[in-house]
Amino acid sequence: MPSYKAPLRDIQFVINEVLDTENLYAGLKGYEEATPDLMNAIIEEGAKFAENVLSPLNQSGDEEGCVWSEEGVKTPEGFAEAYKQYVDNGWPSLSAEPEFGGQDMPNMLGIVINELAGTANWSWLMYPGLSHGCIKTLEAHGSPEQKAQYLPKLVAGNWTGTMCLTESHCGSDLGLLRTKAEPQADGSYAITGTKIFISAGEHDMSDNIVHIVIARMPDAPEGTKGISLFVVPKFNVNEDGSLGERNGVHCASIEKKMGIKASATCVMNFDGAKGYLIGEPNRGLNMMFTFMNTARIGTAIQGLAHAELSYQGSLEYARERLAMRSLTGPKNPDGPADPIIVHPDVRRMLLTQKAIAEGSRAMLYYLAQLGDIVDRGDEEAAKKADDLMAVLTPIAKAFVTEAGLEAANHGIQIYGGHGFIREWGMEQIARDARIATLYEGTTGIQALDLIGRKVLGSGGKLLMGFTEMMGEFVEANSDEAYAEFTGPLATYKDEWLTMSLEVGGKAMENPDEAGAASVDYLMYSGYVVLAYFWAQMAIVAQKKIAAGEGDTAFTKPSS
Numbered sequence: 001m002p003s004y005k006a007p008l009r010d011i012q013f014v015i016n017e018v019l020d021t022e023n024l025y026a027g028l029k030g031y032e033e034a035t036p037d038l039m040n041a042i043i044e045e046g047a048k049f050a051e052n053v054l055s056p057l058n059q060s061g062d063e064e065g066c067v068w069s070e071e072g073v074k075t076p077e078g079f080a081e082a083y084k085q086y087v088d089n090g091w092p093s094l095s096a097e098p099e100f101g102g103q104d105m106p107n108m109l110g111i112v113i114n115e116l117a118g119t120a121n122w123s124w125l126m127y128p129g130l131s132h133g134c135i136k137t138l139e140a141h142g143s144p145e146q147k148a149q150y151l152p153k154l155v156a157g158n159w160t161g162t163m164c165l166t167e168s169h170c171g172s173d174l175g176l177l178r179t180k181a182e183p184q185a186d187g188s189y190a191i192t193g194t195k196i197f198i199s200a201g202e203h204d205m206s207d208n209i210v211h212i213v214i215a216r217m218p219d220a221p222e223g224t225k226g227i228s229l230f231v232v233p234k235f236n237v238n239e240d241g242s243l244g245e246r247n248g249v250h251c252a253s254i255e256k257k258m259g260i261k262a263s264a265t266c267v268m269n270f271d272g273a274k275g276y277l278i279g280e281p282n283r284g285l286n287m288m289f290t291f292m293n294t295a296r297i298g299t300a301i302q303g304l305a306h307a308e309l310s311y312q313g314s315l316e317y318a319r320e321r322l323a324m325r326s327l328t329g330p331k332n333p334d335g336p337a338d339p340i341i342v343h344p345d346v347r348r349m350l351l352t353q354k355a356i357a358e359g360s361r362a363m364l365y366y367l368a369q370l371g372d373i374v375d376r377g378d379e380e381a382a383k384k385a386d387d388l389m390a391v392l393t394p395i396a397k398a399f400v401t402e403a404g405l406e407a408a409n410h411g412i413q414i415y416g417g418h419g420f421i422r423e424w425g426m427e428q429i430a431r432d433a434r435i436a437t438l439y440e441g442t443t444g445i446q447a448l449d450l451i452g453r454k455v456l457g458s459g460g461k462l463l464m465g466f467t468e469m470m471g472e473f474v475e476a477n478s479d480e481a482y483a484e485f486t487g488p489l490a491t492y493k494d495e496w497l498t499m500s501l502e503v504g505g506k507a508m509e510n511p512d513e514a515g516a517a518s519v520d521y522l523m524y525s526g527y528v529v530l531a532y533f534w535a536q537m538a539i540v541a542q543k544k545i546a547a548g549e550g551d552t553a554f555t556k557p558s559s
Helices: 008-018 021-026 036-064 079-088 107-120 122-141 144-156 284-320 344-376 379-420 426-437 443-456 461-476 480-509 511-547
Strands: 067-069 072-074 159-164 180-183 189-199 208-215 228-233 235-237 243-246 249-254 265-278
Touching: 008 021, 008 036, 008 107, 008 344, 008 511, 021 036, 021 344, 036 079, 036 107, 036 122, 036 426, 067 249, 072 249, 079 122, 107 122, 107 284, 107 344, 122 144, 122 159, 122 208, 122 228, 122 265, 122 284, 144 159, 144 208, 144 228, 159 189, 159 284, 180 265, 189 208, 189 228, 208 265, 208 284, 228 235, 228 284, 284 344, 284 379, 284 426, 344 379, 344 511, 379 426, 379 443, 379 461, 379 511, 443 461, 443 480, 443 511, 461 480, 461 511, 480 511
Parallel strands: 159 208
Antiparallel strands: 067 072, 180 189, 189 265, 208 228, 228 265, 235 243, 249 265
16 A cells, blocks of 8 residues: 655645635635644644554555444544544544634635545545534534534544435435434434445444434425434433433444445444434425535545545556666666656556646635635625535536546556555555445436536526636636647637537437436536646646746646
8 A cells, every 4th residue: 555645735736826725714704814824734734644643554444344243333453543643633623613612724724634634544534524514514504502512522523423314225316215203292303214324323433423314204295305304313412411321323234345444334223213303394405415515525535535645656656667668768778677657658647647636636625715715705705606616516526536536547557467456555545436436426416416407407607607717717817828728728618618508408308318418518527627727727837937936846847
């Protein structure tokens, strides 16, 4: 398994030079203290934790896996200790609201820390990772009592959270759910049903686990209009905040999986478990999207993480592995053969991995910034940011995870036969990456959301909000020196709009036309969006080179 080295210079370039984070957060209420110096210091500490604590547990955790028993789930050796260090260092509270112990840092900073931790050890990150969405859901929709009861412990990391949606007979079609919520005399609900594929549903790393559960109340409308949302703790919580008796929720088994084997994926039985309604009855799916959209951006980070880790391993291997001679003459004349990095096809795969990782990083950090603007910007800015997030989130979730899987497969190919065996770790990256295209809505589901709800459903308005921004960027950088980037970008922008109109026209005659085109449409959209962020990075670098500013060893293209 490659030893992870945090790409701090790449991260800082995107945050500080491409996305101009300093000026953005200086103008967002409550984020004024999120200066580049402070954020860089936090990121550097996160990198140390990822490199020194989490990365060494990645391959061993995969080999050991989790162990289920009647008493619960035991995580691999070192996982619980790493989580304790994570909590002691204050990482869970980084982006949470200060009222309940949070540090009130931007969500973008939390995304960066998740990239670092997730690239080092994605299975481990699954345990604290879902807590973020649980916290955001309760912050947005919980009652004052629920916030006071659950958020301090969740924010501190003493408790973790889950998202309980899927049932064995329904995956993404949540309108088919059967889990019941019966009202009780004390105002609580008895939750009964079985949920599957619940990440971190049971483990030995925290004192309590808070499940956010969708269920159907008696006489609720059929389909998605009859879904309500509940908070169901593993241990009931007393009025003074202490833990009470065990609730009626138990892990029946854990799945035997292709990848992320060190993450416990649980079958959870709710047997009249005590739960509490969040928000209004039958509005659960609307509120659940707070959690789901947070999780979708988090899942996109997984695609970035696996692209970055496979690239790091591949690059090191390609520089050291000797095989054959360069087509243009020996590059290592004193050795028996040349390093494989000189061969065009190997370079093609390495550059593809690099393009995916670095372009995806810029895209996802920008999405995280939009989330911060939604939270803290003025009404007009927040509305614009929300519209951009609406159209970019399905692209980010599906495209980046598909591209991350592609990068992982390139890693195996670069290693050749060694990539197919466990010793080098590349096959684990590919196995771990595979799930990212499935959970939080498959690529097909995201594609239908993009073309159906976001593009055609808005009459093209959401898409044009982004393409207009692309057009403004092209116009602002019309100098001939940047034509190699802005010219193709302008062409693809126009082609994207034309394609959208053509698909929309055919869909009016036959909706299946949109469904049939949806995944190809989404992937095309992803490449255009990636090109936009790469053009930004290239032009920023060119401007710095021309001005003689910054780290020219970093900004100048390598020969």
